Amino acid sequence: MTEHHIQRAFDRDLEAMQALIMRMGGLVEDEIREATRALIERDLELAAKVRADDKTVDALEHQVNEAAARIIALRAPAASDLRTVLTSMKIATALERCGDYAKNLAKRTSVLVEMPPIEGADKALGRMAREVELMLKDALDAYLRRDAELANQVREHDAEVDQMYNALFRQFLTYMMEDPRNISACMHLHFIAKNLERMGDLITNIAEQTIYLVTGEMPEEPRPKEDWVKVARAVASGAAQPDAGEAKGEGGA
């Protein structure tokens, strides 16, 4: 908004709160990238750094909440100002959760170094993490620029991450059925994939908050979601081509 408040301090308060969000966002982007690199390169030092950095993200979330409480108490924000405060709190919560998942990824790396590698898993998780990172970058850009169109693209982008998760889910399940010695590593790798998928959902929330911030309305129509239950059923029933059963819906295979 090119207009400014008659009380300039109000503008400064809102800008300061937004700056905290952007700092959080930047740190979470770093966490995701570094945690993924630590996983692929089995770099325990980098994994430890991610775990330490996450404390800063937690502290920033606390600061955003305090800034929001102050603005509500002292300035009684209305209309777009109110939406700015409300969405800041929700976006900060989503970012903090993303940071937690990245930290969890780093934790699992320290366990995975002691296990035999699962073929193709690191590469696939790396690709998935890159998509999530890109989603986050776009979501933060959309928030900063108040760009509802870009935020909507982020929402749609999440379907790709869901698809990648479903593919990995199927792959890990297959490996575990083939050889029970893979179970331990595959369980950890599956949790990592699941956490990346959850990050995609949280980043989608950030995008939806941006749409609310800009338009005053929450987007309504549900996003198309691929159902992992179908994948699980198809694999468990031993279908050679799970995709075929999946496409037909629940009764298939």
Added chain:
Amino acid sequence: MDASNPATALAIDETAEAEGRVKIMARGVNVWYGDTHAIKDVSVDILDRTVTAFIGPSGCGKSTFLRCLNRMNDTIDVARVTGEIRLDGEDIYAPGVDPVQLRARVGMVFQKPNPFPKSIYDNVAYGPRIHGLARTRADLDRIVEDSLRRAALWDEVKDRLNEPGTGLSGGQQQRLCIARAIATSPEVLLMDEPASALDPIATAQIEELIDELRENFSVVIVTHSMQQAARVSQRTAFFHLGELVEFGETPQIFTNPRDPRTESYITGRIG
């Protein structure tokens, strides 16, 4: 009436009209003070048993428009009102209408408490007396007590009804004026900045009172305090430069106003 004006479209509530919940219907109202065009083509529906807040910067016309609703502008020589204002379907500017009778039905409370230099009792009894609403002294006593109770003042003054109204505190005086306004059993109560001269406690009492009055009256309040409008009203009208810019449900106006001028005003912004 300008049907192409989106604010006009919003301010006219066809559903409420069909259901007979509209108390005051204003259509294409214009007011001139001499050559100054103070109100420009305002159309609005004021609902029964609802608090409607008029907000806007100084000089936007909100008080002028409020004063049209009980013909208080008649007392200003240079003021000229055109258009149509109907109370329960009757044109209040029609030739046979007596403004004094009209003001018994559409009462008014002003910014500064202005009790008569009379006793507390006589302040409240004045309206019922001149309009012949009480046959006996007991009738009048009952109206006075009832009005003071509804104005949340009875407990504080019941032992000193014969003392002068001007001896009360500011907040009490304002509640006395509200008691005086409701003593004639009006259907609509117009309030022009009723709490702006009061401290926060007295303001809260007046606001609580407004909420209770809504059970029986249609209340229209002009206020400079956006928070007050947000707290007490169900519907809010935003005036700017004599135009009705936006009219809607109060929560919508304060969370997601449709017009950028409303947004700028309620968020305290300038271009």
